[in-house]
Amino acid sequence: MAVEQLTTPSTHSPPRQGIGVSHIVFFVIAASAPLTVAAGGNPQAFAVTGAVGYPLAFLVLTAVLIVFSGGYAAMSRHVTNAGAFYSYVAQGLGRSLGVGTSFVALVSYNAMQIGIYGLFGFTAADLFKSQFGLELPWWAYVLACIAAVGVLGYRRIDLNAKVLAVLLVIETAAVVVFDAAQFLNPGPQGVSATPLSWHALTTGAVGAAFCFAMAGFMGFESGAIYGEECRNPRRTIPRATYAAVILMGVFYAVSAWALAVGAGPGHVVGAAQEHGPGLFFALGEQRLGSAFGDIANIFFLTSLLAAILSFHNAVARYSFALGREHVLPVALGAVHPRHSSPHLSSLAQTGLAGLTVVVFAVAGLDPLATLFTWLTNLGALGVIFLLTVVSAAVIGFFARNKRGEGLWSRVLAPVLGGIALGAVFLTALINFDVLLGTAKDSAVTWSLPCVLLAAGTAGVVFGCFLKSRRPHVYTGIGHGAEGGTQLSDGVTAEAQV
Template identity: 45%
Template sequence: MTDRTHTLSGSLGVGSIVFMVVAAAAPLTVIAGTVPLGIAIGNGAAFPATFALCAAVLMLFAVGFCAMSPHVPNAGAFYTYVERGLGRIAGLGTAFLALATYTAVQLAVYGYIGAVIDGLVQHYGGPALPWWLWSVLVLAVVAVLGYRRIELSSRVLGVLLVCEVAIVLVFDVVVAGSGGAEGPSTALLVPSQIGSGSLGIALMFAVASFIGFEATAVFRDEARDPGRTIPRATYLALLLIGAFYTLSGWAVVTAWGDAGAVTAAGADPGGMLLTTIANYLGAAGGDIAQVLLVTSMFAAILSFHNVLSRYIFALGGSGALPAACGRSHVRHGSPHIGSFAQSVSALVLIAVFALAGMDPVAQVFAWMAGTATLGVLALMALTCLAVVVFFRRSRVDARPWQTQIAPGLGLVGLLVFLWLTITNFPTLIGGSTGLAIGIGAVLVVFFVAGALWARLRRDAVVPVPPAATTAA
């Protein structure tokens, strides 16, 4: 009969939260997958500059996000911000949209990691097995870590993140020291080259690479000092991700030369980074990078699992989902029921994909990653709008830059990114306009379902007092 059953516990500092959100961004996976694609079908050798552009817009978003953080005591991130600024109906619609978006992120990486592990096992002489077997094995490990206290996940993510970042930074230093194929690339500094090719597709790929940085607020209840920890972690995570992507993307281009990078990316986008690392760090470096690519994706899955579990926990505690979802484990202080629920849902969806015979990369990864990109941009745009409306109505903070100017500019930038994503969405998911419309409709249905549920459940999205129920 204690408040502990409805409270998450932990003592996460800035570093621990940064580890989790940067791990969710999967830095090595981005450099291995997104950078070659951005070079090949985006704006060529200038693609690394789009990371800096996206980081600038997202920093504007972060200013308003952090300014409003002290006025949003609940750990629901996007949906609690939208509820405070735009009302409970829009808030619960946003919550359901977030559940769909982050589920899509996880499923995308589950498909990708299954295929990569299978390729890695065969590379070292192992048997060829269905991709979904490896995905289910990863899911089981993630489920165990998600059930336990958050510090365990934080330590695991910290180790994996340091390893994947280290191999790329070593590569960056070696390339910079050698001068690359033709000397340091300057394409990312030339406006005409930045705007060449398809800048819209390039920005779409770049902004998708930042998915996860905004999840700092989800760990509010487990932060050591939420008022300071969450804003600091948000800014630091965004700066680190943006700088790492820009630097490492530049190193990949420099390693081949501007024209050579475009040719290499077009010929073999999936293997470009591993080939490049092997060229500069030797065969052993390539093998290490291939293994770390798997751990990078595992870290991303674990991070998003933790985010989803806490979304479910917050919704259970607010009355939007069954009350059991809002209970925490009495010993681990974790959202164990939310963790179990989303592990089961992921398992069911992986089974559906497997029975449908879907390709783990061309279909599962591409379709789900496209869904997540569209969803997270909509979530951030709604949150920016909520920040502007909240401060204009409440007048609890009179600082114009933090409460109106920065979030307003961020909203404009995010709407441009959203428009570019919608325009180029068929390209992102394989060229099917019908499929693009279908995926967009699914996200709209989730938002509308949440809004309708808020109208039916008048007590939803309103914090409830701790129930007299003990978690198992």
């Protein structure tokens, strides 16, 4: 039987775009939304976990992710694919597992991006009501945001990078000013190193503390997604990954420490339970005046916009990679002839986000307690699982061919990183009810992780189907960038297997 030949539309070969290390770092850090972590995540972590030593969790995870990145960055030097995790697992553990991974990634990144819309809608509605007396439903602001993100996602990636750079600088400046104010004018206990001690961390719910801290790093792994759009992916992706991990880890640890210093280590848990996210703004206003609270609230909104845009771009590129290889509808693998963007994948993600928000709005569900909390925790759990699986994929990939990489990158880093990340995943799963704020036997607590299980299982089964019924498609799984259909100059990449 003749093997069907896959055709490559000419629109799959646009000019290479010139994004470098700094651009990718902006995408990665913007996805974690620094002001959102500082103002929203940190107070919530203190309140829920009761761990005064929560800032130390960021530093511990920084070390873990640096170790993980030893293998991850090494593999990125040999595999350049917009599918990132999908292609890594396909080439390291097998194509069917790669498809299963891609389905989990699509669910996870979509959940993260769409979930953040819930917090955006809640924050925008509250801000415009308090500042301008304008009362509109939360979903009206979200739909407007979806439209804006859709327009940006449709256009060139370098335009997105410029927008994210501006937003990231603004929100980072707000957090730096807040941190400096707390250390220069500390709370009743002065500048104390207690929040950085292991004892202070373990006196609370340490497992949940690591889960909250891990959520702050969401997006660090997405640098590889932009490999096909880099000037020199073999050097750019590893450098951007290490830079993002170190910058985020240190920055978030200092910000959490500043929050504890401002309230006082002995009072921060109680203050966080009383004020919630408002603690950041309250402490800021105490030391910097009421104007800081007003400005920071606006920056908080732009921080969410930056995170949404960054995740939108990641999802669009995953869909593009799967469409290019005919795992998803081939139209999703098209590239805009002028903007050099995966425009149809971007439109598909925009449509899915809009539909999901409409469903939640019609059902009358709370945007913060359901849309945001359910979906972002689902997404974070999925990404932690993906990191663990990729660690195993790195070992499998280099087991067949060392490709000039050392023992640390090929074996030691992925083994140590995989063990540590596996422990974080199990901890997150065990503490999922704490993260959701639901009962342990609640249907939501167990059904959300089952969504990831169902997605992964469906992907593996579909991969097996492709192997038996569509071998011409199965053969290309995880190898899209090698076939000349990349987000670059249309020149086939160097053979990577």
